[in-house]
Amino acid sequence: MTSTPPVDDANRADGPPVEExxxxxxxxxxxxxxxxxxxxxxFALTVVGLVALLxxxxxxxxxxxxAPVVTLEGKMGTNADFFDDEQVQAILLRHHxxxxxxxxxxxxxxxxxxxxxxxxxxxxxxxxxxxTQRLADEGRPxxxxxxPFVSSIVLATYRDYAKTLEEGxxxxxHPGQGVDPLYYDLDIxxxxxLFDSKTSWNQLRDGRPGPDNGNQVLAQTxxxxxxxxxxxxxxxxxxxxxxxxxxxxxxxxxxxEIAPLLRAQGEPVSNPEIYFNExxxxxxxxxxxxxxxxxxxxxxxxxxxxxxxxxxxxxxPDVGLQTGPEFVPLTLNGQRLGELFATVPELRERATQLxxxxxxxxDGELARYLTEQGVPVPDxxxxxxxxxxxxxLLTKMIKxxxxxxxxx
Amino acid sequence: MPGRRMMRGPVRLAVLWVAxxxxxxxxxxxxxxxxxxxxxxxxxxxxxxLLADLRAETGVELxxxxxxxxxxxxxxxxxxxRYDLAWLSSDRYFQLGLRRSGYTxxxxxxxxxxxxxxxxxxxxxxxxxxxxDGGSVSWAxxxxxxxxxxxxxxxxxxxxxxxxxxxxxxxxxxxxxxxRALRLEDVTCDRVRGFLTGRQLTADTSPRLIxxxxxxxxxxxxxxxxxxxxxxxxxxxRLAEPLEIIYPADGTVQSDYPLLLFDPAKRAAYxxxxxxxxxxxxxxxIMEQTWRRSIDPDVPRPARLQVAAGNALYFPDEPDVIxxxxxxxxxxxARPSAHVIFLLDFSGSMRGRRxxxxxxxxxxxxxxxxxxFVRFHQGERFTVIRFGxxxxxxxxxxxxxxxxxxxxxxxxxxxxxxxxxxVWSTVDHxxxxxxxxxxxxxxxxxxVVLITDGISNTGLTADDFLRSHPAADPTVPLFAIRxxxxxxxxxxxVATATGGRIIDADRDSLLAALKEIRGCS
Numbered sequence: 001m002t003s004t005p006p007v008d009d010a011n012r013a014d015g016p017p018v019e020e021x022x023x024x025x026x027x028x029x030x031x032x033x034x035x036x037x038x039x040x041x042x043f044a045l046t047v048v049g050l051v052a053l054l055x056x057x058x059x060x061x062x063x064x065x066x067a068p069v070v071t072l073e074g075k076m077g078t079n080a081d082f083f084d085d086e087q088v089q090a091i092l093l094r095h096h097x098x099x100x101x102x103x104x105x106x107x108x109x110x111x112x113x114x115x116x117x118x119x120x121x122x123x124x125x126x127x128x129x130x131x132t133q134r135l136a137d138e139g140r141p142x143x144x145x146x147x148p149f150v151s152s153i154v155l156a157t158y159r160d161y162a163k164t165l166e167e168g169x170x171x172x173x174h175p176g177q178g179v180d181p182l183y184y185d186l187d188i189x190x191x192x193x194l195f196d197s198k199t200s201w202n203q204l205r206d207g208r209p210g211p212d213n214g215n216q217v218l219a220q221t222x223x224x225x226x227x228x229x230x231x232x233x234x235x236x237x238x239x240x241x242x243x244x245x246x247x248x249x250x251x252x253x254x255x256x257e258i259a260p261l262l263r264a265q266g267e268p269v270s271n272p273e274i275y276f277n278e279x280x281x282x283x284x285x286x287x288x289x290x291x292x293x294x295x296x297x298x299x300x301x302x303x304x305x306x307x308x309x310x311x312x313x314x315x316x317p318d319v320g321l322q323t324g325p326e327f328v329p330l331t332l333n334g335q336r337l338g339e340l341f342a343t344v345p346e347l348r349e350r351a352t353q354l355x356x357x358x359x360x361x362x363d364g365e366l367a368r369y370l371t372e373q374g375v376p377v378p379d380x381x382x383x384x385x386x387x388x389x390x391x392x393l394l395t396k397m398i399k400x401x402x403x404x405x406x407x408x
Numbered sequence: 409m410p411g412r413r414m415m416r417g418p419v420r421l422a423v424l425w426v427a428x429x430x431x432x433x434x435x436x437x438x439x440x441x442x443x444x445x446x447x448x449x450x451x452x453x454x455x456x457x458l459l460a461d462l463r464a465e466t467g468v469e470l471x472x473x474x475x476x477x478x479x480x481x482x483x484x485x486x487x488x489x490r491y492d493l494a495w496l497s498s499d500r501y502f503q504l505g506l507r508r509s510g511y512t513x514x515x516x517x518x519x520x521x522x523x524x525x526x527x528x529x530x531x532x533x534x535x536x537x538x539x540x541d542g543g544s545v546s547w548a549x550x551x552x553x554x555x556x557x558x559x560x561x562x563x564x565x566x567x568x569x570x571x572x573x574x575x576x577x578x579x580x581x582x583x584x585x586x587x588r589a590l591r592l593e594d595v596t597c598d599r600v601r602g603f604l605t606g607r608q609l610t611a612d613t614s615p616r617l618i619x620x621x622x623x624x625x626x627x628x629x630x631x632x633x634x635x636x637x638x639x640x641x642x643x644x645x646r647l648a649e650p651l652e653i654i655y656p657a658d659g660t661v662q663s664d665y666p667l668l669l670f671d672p673a674k675r676a677a678y679x680x681x682x683x684x685x686x687x688x689x690x691x692x693x694i695m696e697q698t699w700r701r702s703i704d705p706d707v708p709r710p711a712r713l714q715v716a717a718g719n720a721l722y723f724p725d726e727p728d729v730i731x732x733x734x735x736x737x738x739x740x741x742a743r744p745s746a747h748v749i750f751l752l753d754f755s756g757s758m759r760g761r762r763x764x765x766x767x768x769x770x771x772x773x774x775x776x777x778x779x780x781f782v783r784f785h786q787g788e789r790f791t792v793i794r795f796g797x798x799x800x801x802x803x804x805x806x807x808x809x810x811x812x813x814x815x816x817x818x819x820x821x822x823x824x825x826x827x828x829x830x831v832w833s834t835v836d837h838x839x840x841x842x843x844x845x846x847x848x849x850x851x852x853x854x855x856v857v858l859i860t861d862g863i864s865n866t867g868l869t870a871d872d873f874l875r876s877h878p879a880a881d882p883t884v885p886l887f888a889i890r891x892x893x894x895x896x897x898x899x900x901x902v903a904t905a906t907g908g909r910i911i912d913a914d915r916d917s918l919l920a921a922l923k924e925i926r927g928c929s
Contacts, residue, residue: 102517112514200587212544213719214658216587226515266589266722267500271520271664277705279523282662282717304706405512 071098072333075114076121077106077227078290079325085354091346097337105226110134119334123151123290124228124323126235129391131328143329148341148348149356150324151290152380153232155186155219155315156275161285162313164201164210170194171315174379180310182298183378188317189240191217195261201285213285216264221288223268225404228323233288234262234401235394236321236386244387251393255400262401276312286315290323295355295366295375302373320382441467442677444492447480448472449570451614451637452495452665454698458690466680470495476613477570481505489670493678497524497570497634497663500723501730508727517669519682522691522700525660525717526574529638529651534559534629544657547582547603550630554606555785556775557808561630562609562621566737569614571633573730574661574723579603580733581721582658589722595732604740605785622646634663639699639712659721665700746853747845749791749838752820753860753891754800755829762861762891763823769918770820774813784813789852791841792819795834796826797866831860833867835886835902839877842884854884855908858899859918861891870898874905889913 074083080103082088092099104112106122110131114120122128128145135142157165162184165171170190173181194204194217201213224230238245238254245251274283276297294314301309329335341347348358352369367377388394398404453474463469470493475483477497484494485505496502499518506515528550530538538545538553553559564572581590583599609624611617614633618641621631625647631638635653642650667685669678684690691702701713724730752766775783784790784807794800803819805812835858842854864870885908888899900910 104515104517108515198587211719212657214582214585214587215719215722218588263725264588264722267503267725270499270518270666271703274520274523274664274703277523277701277703278709278714279525279662279701279717281719282523282525282660283720285719405507405510 067096069093069096069098070333071100072118072337073100073102073116074119074121074334075102075104075109075112075117077104077109077123077127078229078293079121079123081293081296082121082351082354082356085350087350087353088347091344091350092337092340095340095344097333097340099337105223105230106228107231108226114330118331119327119329119337121325121327122228123325124232125326125388126231126391126394127228128324128326128328130395133391135328135330140330143331143335144338145329146327146338146341147324147359148327149292149351149358150322151292151356152316153229153236153321153323154289154291154294155286155317156289156294157286157313157315158211158281159311159313160209160211161201162315164205164208165191165315167208167210168194168204174316174381176379177376182308182310182313182376183380184313184315185381186315186317188236188319191219191317192237192240192261195264211285215285217286218261218264219286219288220265220269220284221262222270222272223402224262224398225402229272229288229290230268230402231394231398232321232323234258234398235388236317236319237261238389238397239386240317240319244389245393245397246389248393248396251389251397252400255397259401276309291378292355292357295370298375299353299355299370299373302375308375314378316378316380316382318381318383319386320380320384321386441469442674443469443471444674444677444681445490446470446472446493446495447483447491448474448495449477449480449497449614449665450474450616451497451571451634453615454640457697458693462681462684466684468677468681468684470681474613476564476568476572477501478566478573479568479612484670485509485511492669492671492674493681494668494670495521495665496668497665498574499666499668501570501573502668504725504727504730507725517675517678518666519686520664520703521667521682521685522665522694522698522703523662524634524636524665524700525655525662526571526578526633527635527638527660527717528561528630528632528654528656529641530630530654532649532652535652535654538654545654546658547579547656548658550606550654550656551579551583551603552775552783554604555602555783557605557786559606559630560608560628561606561632562611562617562624562628563607563632564614564617565610565612567734568612569617570663571614571637572610573734574663575632576600576733576737577723577730578656578659578661578721581724582656590724590729590733592726592728592732595729595736600733600736601740601745602783602785604737605787634700635717636699636701643699653715655716655718657718660718661721661723662717664703745785745788746855747789747791749793749841749845749854749856751793751795751834751838751856751858751860753796753829753831753858753862754794754822754825755796755862756825756827757862757892759823759825765891765918766859767820770816774816792816793834793838794819794822795830797828797830798826799834799837800824800826828866829860829862829864830867831858831862831864832870832873832902834858836868836873836876839884846883856884856886856906857889858886859889859891859913860894860899862893863895864898870902874902883907885909887911889918891918 080101083099083101106124106127107130109120110122110127111134120131122131162171165186166184171184171186174183174185177183198216200216201211204217219233221230221233224234237258241258242254245254269284269287272287272289274280275287275289298308301307327338327341329338351358352365357366370377389397452472459470478501480494480496481501482505484502538549550559563575566572566576580595580600584590584594586594608628609620611620614637617633618637621628631651638651638653641647667682669675686703688704688707691704691707694700695702695710695713773784786807788807789805791802791804793802801819805816835856838856842856845852845854884906886903886906887908888903888910890896890899890910890912896910903910
């Protein structure tokens, strides 16, 4: 460096008078071209980088977070529909809560690992009882559970299948629905009888127009070993065939008797929402669902200013089974979320809009909302209500019929 | 030299600052870059362009290890999860594997991502032939044509690929005709053999199957695989003429491409991938680029996906059923079908109604009736012996052309009957013949089917026969189909001793009985 003085055009052009060169040579280093050549590019980038840092930092800071948002971990089955809803998420966010859902069968949710889970929201009584028992066994602190709404077990199908059942004398439309009824009452005992006599859809149709389908007439379900819906249909079918069992012996006999009905579908349905797709017919002809799933589908259509989906219809078994989902907090944060159900009317309103029957004494809220949206109101004629067997007996029956591995 | 060195310093400095800035930006964004190892079905190779966007938009890179779905499921079932995720056409084989292994732990988280059903792509000429009567096409029609040598197709190996196994289950379920998921007792190999006669080409992975199909398309009439793969192939310009897609009317098997999470520590990245894949714009692109159907009912379907893909076929949930099905599948591939020696009683009492039944049953086996899973198939060999007091006529057949079957027709149509019935001498003769056949190349299995309505009144007795064939060759079972007044006790005794059995038959059941015993053992 010392042997090579800075090369400068001006310096070289000028003569070497005594004073002036000093001035030239001692020009501040930061003004020298070479320095500037070397310095400006990295400096500019630094500024850009700092600005980027600042902006991104500012962006984070301008997010509307006056109080910290707490994220809750929840495990549940079909009730995930509720927390997946954008409006529900927005309401919760206003209360500084965010819910991260792990969606699985309710029975699975109740029986698998609950580490760092704030609440479980099983879809029906059986899974709730399994969970409650487990929590007691593990000596966990108790928080107040909540039953915000109920839904019914229904058989969802397509119009031509319902029509075939109607012509076969098994189903009857709810009164006052016009030409394209959405809701039917189903003689569930006769329906199960069709399976016992190995009747296929083509045989039931007996040459009339309708679905060309050689499969036996039966209802498909989710996995009874894992989900409340599958287990509920087992309980319903058992009740129809013999009434609720009260002893181990009755469970064994009953399991043998109804296993073919429940197992003839082979693999259970792992994606029940497929029913609402055009491709649903490629997977199911009748599937066990909750009423709210169907109503939510029709309400969504109406809110999008579309016609009702008249190809999809519900069969209400005349032996009814209502399921009460229960919100079970496992932590204080979970408890806090549960309390919102009671204190925030918007949440209950939204539940109604999602097809749930809200349990807050305001009976008829769902009917009112359906009417408002132009969705017919179901009016099932339920003759009997299913009595669920004792939890331990139902567990035995599920395991025997479903040949469950592991959970349940 | 020194000048260049001088320039290096600032460049280094600049790089450093850029690095700092980038790092700062990365720390500031919640979407850190993640790479997930994914065991995936081989046909998902076509997702590559979308995965590049997934990476750009979510920061998650999926590195796919592609295998046939059944192979992939077996790799997962071993419990040694070397992957963060699995993305399979279907997790049904994986679930069956868990059942078989007795695993009791939790299930991996699963999310359905898209849909496609296994269908049959056929050439235009084949489509015209199949649709001949204007109706829908069933697995029974396809099996019938395949057995007759009129449908040559490519299909994934059922031991390795999901579509190959789904198609095998489809054919077997339709053949059982119970309208429910296959049970162990419904699985008989005679019912899939006819269909598989037509399978001229197979492969362990989907891309390989397609390449081979394209290479041999001149010799093939059909390709059995996912609807999405068929539509993509039609679009690819690799075929001179697009395949017409048939959804067998007796049921198809739908796949829902679940994304399974094996490493719970990767949950956040999994959620990002799932959210992206299920978003409406991506679902739209999946349909447009891969022809898989959207799981979102509100995403509009392109015209070609607006056709219904048929009814579902109930898929068995018992591992034993799949095992037996695959064992039969192997047996069909590895061994020639059984050579059946038919012994037809042409004594006087058979004249009239019983002879008519016999003729009808043979006409059906020759493929004259409705399309059926069980009929004589290409290359099948059998022997027919007419007997009375002695062997009246003996003929061996190898099914090739319809002329061969016309000869069979003539043989059973003969209106000449004998006044005696030498049941056991004829059976004895058949066993000598069986010994010759079994000794031949390939050692084809042999069974003897005796159709009689009378009591043996000449020649050897049952005891004579059993003495000359001590503990009769257990590899050659005798099936006795009893019509009318035949001696049940005696027939049962001998049939049982040979490892066969007696079957009572009337008009409706003769064909059923013949179908039942033309097995693969």
